[in-house]
Structures are given as C-alpha cells and as structure tokens.
Amino acid sequence: MALSMIPKFARAALAGLVATAVLTAPAAARSEGIVVFAAASLRNALDDIAAAWQRESGTKAAVSYAGSNVLARQIEAGAPADVFLSADLDWMDYAASKGLIDPASRTNLLGNALVLIAPKDEGADIALVPGVDLAAALKGGRLAMAGVEAVPAGRYGKAALQRLGAWEGVKDRIAQAENVRAALLFVARGEAPLGIVYRTDAASDPSVRVVATFPADAHPPILYPAALTRTARPEARAFLAFLGSPQARQAFERHGFSFRGKPVSGS
Template identity: 45%
Template sequence: MKKLFLFLLLAFSLGISAGAHAGDKVTVFAAASMKDVIEEAAKQFKAAQGAEVTASFAASSVLAKQIEAGAPASIFISADEDWMNYLQERKLISVPSRRIIAGNALVVGTQPGEMGKMPDILATERFAMGDPSNVPAGKYGKAALETLGFWSEVEKNAVFAENVRVALQYVSRGEVNAAIVYASDLAAAQGLEEAYRFPASSHKPILYPAALVGKPSAEAKAFLDFLSSDAGQAIVRAKGFVSAAEAGS
C-alpha cells in the first residue's frame, strides 16, 4: 500500500511538472501573410525569455473557424478586423488584449519584365488573388478594383486562392501572369517584382489585429506584448509591413 501511495504521488508530481512545462508553450494562429514576422519574433522571444512559441498559418477565416471549433490557440492574429470581430462576437477572445500590431499595402506582383498599366496587366491574362468571399486580401483586392472601376473588366481572369502565399506561388510557377497580394508578401518572394501599388484610398486600411484567446497564459500575454514592443515593431517593419503606429492605430 505504501509503495502504491508513493507511486501515485510520484505520478501526480510528474503530471504537475509536465503541465507546467506545457504551459510555457505559446500557440499562435496567424494570417498566412504574417508568417515571416511571427517566426522571427518567436525566435527572438525564445532567446530572451525561454518560452517556446509555435504557430499555425492560414487564411484568417480558416483560423477563426478552427478557434470557434475549439482549436487550442493562445493568440489570434487576423489580416482584417472582420474575423477578429467574428471571434469577439462569440466571446472567444480577450477584448482588453485586442490591439493592432501591423499594417500593410496592396500591390500587384509579377515575374520580372511583366510590368504594365492598370487594368491591362490584369485584363489580358489570368491573375491570382485571395478569394473575396472569405480571404481578407481578396476582399481588399476586389474593393480596390471596384473603387478604381476595373472589377467588371478583369473579374473573368481572376483565379481565387486560399491565401496570398498560394497566390504568389501561382505566379512563381507561371500558372498566372500576376497576383494581387500584400506588399510584405511580395517583399519576401523570390524573383518577383511589384508592377503596381493600389492607392490607399481605394480600399479600407489594411490592419492586423491581434488578441489573446480563451484563458491565456502569462507567456502568451508576454509574447503579445513583445509584438507590440519596439523590438517587435522593428521586426514588423523589417519584413515589409507598416508598424502599428504608422498604420494609425
């Protein structure tokens, strides 16, 4: 009996220890366009504070639905306000923690030598963009084209992608002539160039809201604060984004 008691006590102690270490890990669900920022921030955060940060990248709509279904996210970073609002309405995020961590610009990316004028660059060949029905970059792209009066002319050539990274892959593989993407994603792409930059007035400001999810750990709070800090914002700018301050947050 005594041995059994000692065994159970040891198992219980190990369970507490394992749980404590598990709590050190931060799980970030972030829009695909934030991949380079989050990976670099995670590396610097671990070096400074020792906490492990893992991340899942996809379209904001996909991630929001996963969180709604119970996926174990610590932090959600959306590529627009709509999907953050979606989770807030369902009481799945910490409203006081919600903040803007970055901004972006919308551009047309092409292979070198494919420069052209709008709307010719999109009206003559197939081009890729995020699906306007659910992908933030697609919503911004369609809105910008509608504002400029080009959507009806180029819509027939649009190939809808699940996120901006996939849209850029289509261009890289030569499957389409161009892609409407964020400036930060194009900056990270190999061998592609900016053919056109949409006027900021042609679409709503491109903002990246972030918030804690569920009952956040101290490490999750610390990582979100790191993203808002001078060090975190330096990473944001280095990866081709606009800082939160510059985005007007």
C-alpha cells in the same frame, strides 16, 4: 472559373487545404509552449519574432499560418490557440462576437499596403487609375488573388478593383487561392501573369516584382489586429507584449509592415 479546371492551381489549393488540416491538432505544441494563430502574410516576420521570443523567454511560440477566416473558424471549433493575429478587422470582430477573444487585450498592431505583382523580369508597370484595363494586361492569363469573399487580402483586392472600375473586366479571370501566400506562389511559379498581394508578401519573394501599388483610398485600411484568446494561458500575455517591443517592431518594419504601437502590458 473553378480551380478544378486549372490543374496546377488545384494542386496548390489542395496543398493549402492539407496545411489547414494541421491546424486541427496543435495540442502537442501547446503542451510545450504557446500556440499563435496568425494570418499567412505574417509568416516571415513572425517566424523571426517567435524565434527571438523563444531565445529571450525560454518559451516556445508555435505559429500556425492560414487565412484569417480559416483561423477564426478553427478557434471557434475549439482549436487551442493562445493568440490570434488577423489580417483584417472583420475576422477579429467575428471572433469577438463569438466570445473567442479577450477584448481587453485587443489592439491594432500593424498596417500594410496592397500591390499588383508579376513574375520577375516580366510584365510592364501598370498605372492603377480609375478605368484601368487589367483584363488586357492579363493577356489571356489569370489574376491570382486570395479568396475574394472571405480572405482579407482577397476582399481588399476586390474592393480596390471595384473602386477603380476594373472588377467587371477581370472577375471571370480570377484564380482564387486559399490564402495570400498561395496567390503569391501562383505568380512566383509563372502560373499567373499578375497577382494581388500585400507589399510584405511581394518583398518576401525575389521571383516576383511589384508593377503597381494600389491607392490607399481604393480599399479599407489594411490593419492587423492582435488579441489573446479567451482560453489563453498566462505566458501568452507576455508574448503579446513582446510583439510591441522595439525588437519586434524592427522585425516587422524590416519585412515591410507599418507598426502601429504596443499591444498590452506584459504584467
């Protein structure tokens, strides 16, 4: 069912679109530092890291967050980003196919896990096994997810539901959000009884709880590639290297990401 039929969801989606529109005009921030386009699920960890980077280098890293699909399209449209961090390989592959990134700088930086959440103090734990009946668990409500056709978290979620044989039962009960943080918000506000988000998103909001973790083999590996854009300024290379520093690693792991290694040399 379209979000327009769910007033609260529609308002949240509209807010997401307004935030996305801001991405079209980051020129002022770029004049003072570098601009980083990052998947919405990275917000808490990357805010900490960008602040640490500014203290250490004296250079500002202005970060714009949205779904990886939105960010890739913004870069393609000419938005002046220096660094792109995607929540899946496909949208980084898309950027590479369009000549938008420096392929030599590309690396798989982080990993994550996919979880099913409910509002805090609500809902029973659910065993995510083949044949699970999520439709019954929704009790007439909706399953909050990021867009299932384009947003990485939504695509991972759809793949997992299909693998478990649960997709047909819930596909008409999905409340699709602009990005994974918007899906998290639907559940945090009690507007959806269940939602599918990353482990790190669930950890960022005490008003939700994890009722189950999806088996890792139920969906493609959740990887976060990072790369310099084709038009990146020299300072951006040092920032990308900083993402692989012990300090950044501690921040990522503190927020629940699994760290996969150092991106590029800072020289």
